[in-house]
Amino acid sequence: MARIAVIGAGMGAMAAAARLAVAGHRVVVYERGETYGGAVRRFERDGFSFDTGPGLLTLPAVYRDLFVKTGKQPLEECVDLVQVDPSSRHVFPDGTEVALPNASRAGVVQALEAALGAGVGDRWGDFLVRAREAWDRTRRPLLEEPLWTDWQVLAEREPYPAVPHKRLLRTRRAGTLAEIAAWELRDPRLTALLDSHALAYGLDPRDVPASAAVLPYMEHAFGTWYVRGGIRELARAVYERCVARRVEFVFGAEVTRIVEKDGWAAGLELADGTVTEADHVVAGVDPGRLRGLTKHALDEDGDVFPDASAPSPGRFTVLLALRGAREAEAAHRTVVHTPDRGAELNWVSGEGPGPVRPTVTVLRPDDPALRPDEEHESVVLTATARPKGDWAADGSSKPFVEMMVHEAGAAIPGLRERILWQETRTPGHNGDETGAFCGGMPAPSLAGGKGYFLRPSNSTRLPGLYRVGGWSHPGGGLPHAGMSGALVAGLIVEGPGFRGSQ
Template sequence: MARIAVIGAGMGALAAAARLAVAGHRVAVYERTDTYGGALRRFERDGFSFDTGPGLLPLPAVYRDLFVKTGKEPLERCVELVQVDPSSRHVFADGTRVSLPNASRAGVVAALDEALGPGAGQRWGDFLVRAREAWDRTRRPLLEEPLWPNWQVLAEREPYPSVPHKRLLRTRRAGTLAEVGAWELRDPRLTALLEGYALAQGLDPRVTPASTAVLPYMEHAFGIWYVRGGMRELARAVYERCVARRVEFRFGAEVTGVLEKDGRASGVELADGTVAEADSVVAGVAPGVLDRLAAGHAVRGDGEVPAQRATASRLTVLLALRGARPEGTAHRTVVHTQDREAELAALFGTAAGNAHPTVTVLRPDDPHLAPADHESVTLTAAVPARPDESYGALAEDMISAAERAVPGLRDRLLWHEVRTPAHIAEATGAAGGAVPVPALAAAGGRLLHPSNSTRVPGLFTVGGWAHPGGGLPHAGMSGALVAGLIVEGPDFRGSR
């Protein structure tokens, strides 16, 4: 039985802790805040309840596997999973609206043809076929296996099989998501649909590789899910599974250093001066925090994937509305920007704020979230990772955009609460409140994340800032990969 010290109680760290405890190790988690879940937080006021982190769950199989591998109770006995249908409703700049069914390629094709005109659905369907090929080529190395030592192969090869396109007397292939939209989808509304998946991650579609096509493919192929009571319930269930497996938790325990002995990680030092010895240390922290904790030790070496410095964050506006949720309301509506260029310039350029952003409106059909005959609504938009910026005007812009999806919104509004990048920074420790993106192939490795192993024997990294990157499924897989590396050693080749 080895002693494992886990720094942080984010979802990746919790997943690793549960798996390591089941393998017979003695696991202690040290969390500087007073609760678990990382970005999966909850805000409550006047009987209203809101998720302030991710509001939906793609690829629930990751957490089903976690619960199967760590106990007799499956995930569905611990939380109520609800498949969201339609998966999303879209309001485009020209006023066109379309609802897309969950996990049904044929249904999506038919819906797009009806809303956007004949041929639109077929073009999107053909795109999903190509996206599936990119998924099949990258699924294991980017989600289910430790990062390859020859990771440069993933950085150099574009797995998306783009269609040849004649341009200026030359035949070219799309290398970016924006080019896929312009050359293969050939409809500004389909392009907005595609680019929305990048924008939701804080990625610029003009430079994001075509391999980002795997993000819409994952959703269309495996569906999108909600946890009854709010996504915070998923964090609760994973935490309780850890407790049931005798993982020890210490909240309000800030780790100030990773100890080393004989060239190997040997424990952690806490802010109160106490030392916790360990045979291995698992760090679920942002890159800058890890560098500080391992001061004097070279965590990453030349030729390895460098720590990613994400520049985008998330602004969340929580709306308490009087009146019940109308029958037939979509759980998720994406209100696309009416000025794409202004949005991109504000988010990825030098302009302050974020002009007319694409806004995701979440309206769960969940009586646990609001008093009777009232409704909790959550708005999110990508913003630059600048926690000291004032976001009042942008929050008002988001509410105005949401009125296109929620008729009479301002007349129903009791109050609203704004959660800024500063709140994310406080919860996760990430500089600027930056939100990590999922690992993606191509782009010279710019969107890969560092290996879960480090140059310091016995020190491992887990969570959104380590391989395979940000997002709930990826966090869960990072926990599985770290547990595999510790239990089976460096010959571990990934999830089966």
Template sequence: MARIAVIGAGMGALTAAARLAVAGHRVAVYERTDTYGGALRRFEREGFSFDTGPGLLPLPAVYRDLFVKTGKEPLESCVELVQVDPSSRHVFADGTEVSLPNASRAGVVAALDEALGADAGKRWGDFLVRAREAWDRTRRPLLEEPLWPNWQVLAEREPYPSVPHKRLLRTRRAATLAEIGAWELRDSRLTALLESHALGHGLDPRVTPASAVVLPYMEHAFGTWYVRGGLRELARAVYERCLARKVEFHFGADVTGVLEKGGRAAGVELAGGSVAEADFVVAGVAPGVLDRLTGETPVRGEGEVRPQPAAASRLTVLLALRGARPEGTAHRTVVHARDRGAELDALFGTAARDPHPTVTVLRPDDPRLAPEEHESVTLTTVVPARLDRSGDDLTDHVITVAERAVPGLRDRLLWHEVRTPADVADATGAEGGAVPVPALAAAGGRLLHPSNSTRVPGLFTVGGWTHPGGGLPHAGMSGALVAGLIVEGPEFRGSQ
């Protein structure tokens, strides 16, 4: 039985802690804030309740597997999972609207044909078939296995089977999402639908590799899910599973260093000078934080994947509305930017802020979230990391855009609260409130994440800033990988 110190109580760290504890190890979690869950926080006021982090759960099988492997009580007995249908409603720049059924290729094709015109659905359906090939080629190395030592193979090979595009005397294949939209989908609204999956992760579709097609494919194939009471309930359930497996938690415990003895990790140093010795250390923190904790010791070696700083964060606006949620309202509506170029230049270039950005509107059908005859609504838009703390001018723009999805919004508004990148930084410790992106193949490896193992024996990394990257499913997968590497050793090759 080994002693294991876990730094941070984000979702990756919690899943690793639960798996390691059930394997018979003594696990202690040290979290600098006063609660668990990382970005999965909750804000409550006057009977209203809001998720301030992710609001929907893709690929719930990751957490189902966690609960099966850590005890007899399944996930569904600890939280109420609801499949969201329609999966999403989209309001495009030209005013066209479409609602897409959850996990139904035939239903999506029919809906797109009806809303966007004949052949639109077929083009999207054919695209999903090709996206499945990319998923099949990358699923195991990017999600289920430790990062390959020869990771350059993933960096160089584009897994998406692009359709040849002939222009003048040259034949080319799409290498980015933007080129897939222009050459294969050939409709600005389908392009907006495709690119929104990358944009939601803070990725610029003009340079994001074609391999990112796995993002819309995951949603199409495995559906979109909501946890009744909000996704904070998922964090609660995982935390309680850790407690049931005798994981120790120390909140308000600021780790100031990783202790080393004999050239390997040997515990953690805490503010105030105390030390917690351990046989293994699992760090669920951002790369900059890890560098500070390890001081002079290099964590990554020559030829390894280096941490890539994320440039994007989130602005979240929480709305308390008078009046009940109208029957038949979509859970999620994406209001697309009126000027795609202006939005991308504002996010990823030096242009001024776009007053009409893409905004995601979440309106859960959940009476737990608001007083009777009232509604809780959450608005989210991608913003640059390190956005100023107030975000007041952008907040007004976001509310204005949301009125396209919520008629009469301002007349119903009782009050609103804003969560900026500074709040994300406070909750997660990530510099500037940056949000990590999922690992993706191709693009020279710039969207891969460092291995869960490090140059320091006994020190492992977990969570969105390490393989396989950002997102709730990916965090859970990283926890499974770290547990496997510690329990089985370097020969661990992932789930079979």
């Protein structure tokens, strides 16, 4: 039985902890905050409840596998997991809108054709077929296996297929999402639909590789899911599974140093001076913070993964407590697209002035657990914002909130008159809770792009030290966090020869 010290109680860290405990190891999780879940948090006030992190789940099979492998109770006995239908409603600047059914390519094509015009749905449907090819080519190396030592193969090879060009009588291969939109979709509304999947992770479609086509594909292929009571309930269930497997949690424990002995990660030092010994250390923290815990080089020379010192865009959230009942036909999720896509992308990337009118995602769960009674409604607005340390310093928080509420009015009738109170959470709030630099959010790992869109491997150059969670392979997002936990557990239990799930 090995002693495992885990830094952080995020979703990836807890997924690894539960699997390691089942394998017979003694696991202790050290969390500097007072609760578990990382970015998967909840805000409560006056009988209202809100998810302040992710509000929906894709690829629930990842957590189903976790619960199957760590106990007798399956996931569905621990949380109430339901499909969201329609998967999303989209409101475009020209006034057109469309509701997309859940996990149905044919249904999505039909809805787009009816709402946006002949040929539009077919172009999106054809795109999803090509996106599936990119998914099939990258699913295993990017999600189910440890990052290859020759990861340059993933960096150089663009998995999104080339497309025949009738005029040129040859094929051409898109290098970015923006080129897919320009060459294949050829409609500003489809472009906005495609871009929104990248923007939700802080990615710029003008720069992100074409392999990011897997992001909308995942949603269309595997569906969009909600956990009754909020996604925080998923974090609770994972935490309780850890406790049931005798994982020990120490909250309020700030780790200040990874102890090394004979060139091996051999324990942790805490802020109060306590030193704890371990045979392996698993770190579920921001890479910048991790680098401050050890002087040991963690990656090989020549690795080109994102610079931990460069802040990434974050999630700006507005929580709305509304008077009045939710309309029966209201969509769970509505995306209101910006009237100036270029200005938004420039601002988010730090290249243009702002703030500007953003793309706003409006979450309106039909869930009695989130509201005091049937005469009120709990709503969450989210938008991607440029990296910034202190939103209060220059007063830009208030006008950005006003813009978000204004845009959300296209999704909620009479919104301003219904607001009982509102709570603003800047990316800085997320940074305070998770330790992420400027509250940045990690994106999923993507092939192509010369390796810049990959995440560092779970193993490190310091033997005994492993990385888990969104800032390591296979990147950000709830499913990816769960998969990172499975990979780290496999590497510790089976050793460096572990090649992933079969």
